[in-house]
Amino acid sequence: MEFGLSEDQRLMQDSVRRTLEKVSSLERVRTAAEAREPKALDVWHALVELGVPGLLVDEAYGGMGLKLLDAALIAEVLGRFVTPVPYIASSVMVPLALAALGSDKQKETWLPKLASGEVVAGAAISERAAGAREGGGVTATGGKLSGKSLFVMDFGAADIFVVADKAGGLHLVDAGAKGLNKVALTTIDLTRSIGELHFDNVEAEPLVSGDAEAGLQRMLDAGRIMLAADTLGAGWMMIDKAVDYAKERKQFDRVIGSFQAVKHMCAEMAAELEPGRSLVWYAAHAFDEVPAEATLMASHAKSHLSEVGRFVARTSTEVHGGMGFTDLLGLHYWFKRIGLDRQLLGSPERAREDAARVQGWGVA
């Protein structure tokens, strides 16, 4: 019985952390955000060097063949450094969908390129994951897609997209396909690229070598666990920044960190967020080892980290006082990252309904 990380996992997470400390500094994040870079190239190359895009890709296709828990540990550090590169769709959701539902040819074509970082993939499943808004939804007829999909993840740098249709089928679409119109969306979080796809009878390859509904659910579960891990990492950075600031900032001839009013805010943030780490670990572990619990735990991880993440984001900002509210300090990049994590792939309310449904509650 061992509930914890292996030495290898700690080392891997540490090495990515040390790299990101250097390459994904606040200054770099700021330039990427201001220029709306969908993929900060130097940061991306550093991560490619460490094998991050190929983490989940089978070794036969040039990846590392690791598990979702390993991917969650990386998502956590990417959140910690509000890293402006594709990851959750491109390196987690799409490789998993291809591995589960792709033909041999599709796998041979795309998995090695995804693993090497040569290709970036987006995921257009928002209508199935979070519900349809603004008339979103894609219809597949005779191998062609029509309609639109909003809130596409890892959008701007994507060379291919995995698209969910209204009937639960998944399709592979080339970013340059005829009839495909791409519209960037501007969210609060400029560290990640989100957009909208319009399909006018667009050529697509179906992903049909397996149960598509189950494959879509796996993409969704994995994506939700990654968003939870991203919030865990971003949230802890906000706590660390609040604690450091409170030890420096003086008012009334004392550091504000010696006031109980301020200390208690920091203690509450830590006490609320830290158990979420174990929930994320278990959800990621269950994804591979306890499949019967995967959807339940992914839904719990997503909704719970969204709730405590929001609390940490506002509380850390308050500890920073007026400075926390400025653009100059840059704390808002974390605040906004957590804000986007919360809504993507289903709000906490939606995730809790999924958790209830898989337990047989409220379905009568």
Next chain:
Amino acid sequence: MDLAYSAEYEVFRAEVREFLKKHKASAPKGYGMTRPSGGVLAWQKLLIANGYAARTIPKEYGGFGAEPDILKSRIIAEEFTAARVPMGLSGQGISMFVPTLLELGTEEQKQAYIKPTLNGEIIWCQGYSEPGSGSDLASLQTKAHEDGDDFIINGQKIWTSTAKTADMMFCLVRTEPNAPKHEGISYLIFSMKTPGIEVRPLTTMTGHAEFNEVFFTDVRVPKTQIVGGRGQGWFVANATLKHERGMLGDPNQAGARLREIIDLMHSETLDGQRLIDNPLYRDRLVQLQSRVLAMQFHGLRLLTASTKGEDAGLARLIVKLQGCEINHQLAALAIDALGELGVLYDDSPHLRAGGGWQQRYMFDLGLIIGGGTAQIQKNIISERGLAMPREPRPAKA
């Protein structure tokens, strides 16, 4: 991450199950606030003999004498809970006084007290808090002055659970009035039958007297009844408090309570609809389920850290605060799901669970306050977990 138990532990689990199957019929239903009955004492002896109670206490002091093994202790707890069979006796004597005596007592004290305490023959109560000394426990004023070979105790204790039934008290008293406050305290043990002790039940907001006040008027105790030396009481007590904090906020208790609420929401209806099918209550249930699961996995993480001898640091410091809060919120949800039925109490018609949800809701607020208030917990988390500075002390007037 490997959540399976190795073969050695699975064998051990099978032994525990076998024991429970064989002896379940003779197990008591539970323990009340009264003195243990003959049946309870016999059950306790059986548990000790088989290593399911007093497991790691040395044989020479009446325990089972096994090497500490956190996983085996956990397996015992899991299997007893699953079989709905009560574990061995607990209470402040067994869970707090015995570990303290083992660590800091004299050989004579160990011989005299540990075995009968483990067997349930001596019941203990804890005399720490005073009306003027709660969070600032070290300011306590109950005095013990020297008189030959004895101390004479005068003062008052409060929040003394089981004082009515207890045979003995372990008590903090001020023996060195001129020493700094942390260095003037001694840890004394004495019989509750000693002349000059008066116990008054303390009725709480629940309507029950779960606690007492204890008054001392010229209570004479031999000096040999000190544990750990004169003026050392604060350090002895901290060894004991460490054991108490571990007991409060147990996530498995929250897990059991969550299951009760899930059952309740399946059986109770509102306008003919099961509560579990009501989206508002269901959403609150799932929110709390997330929190309970997070704390249960957090507990497993701490368990693993303990087996490896690692200090979990901040992760351990948050358990009392979070665990007690979640228990309180669970009781609150049960009350809200029951609505007007949820406020019925005592012996009212239509009463649910004997009024237990209200009783727990109120009592849990007591637990949020007791055993180190939530605010003291936050001081500990921020100072020891996050290395934030202490509040500066005001200059003495």
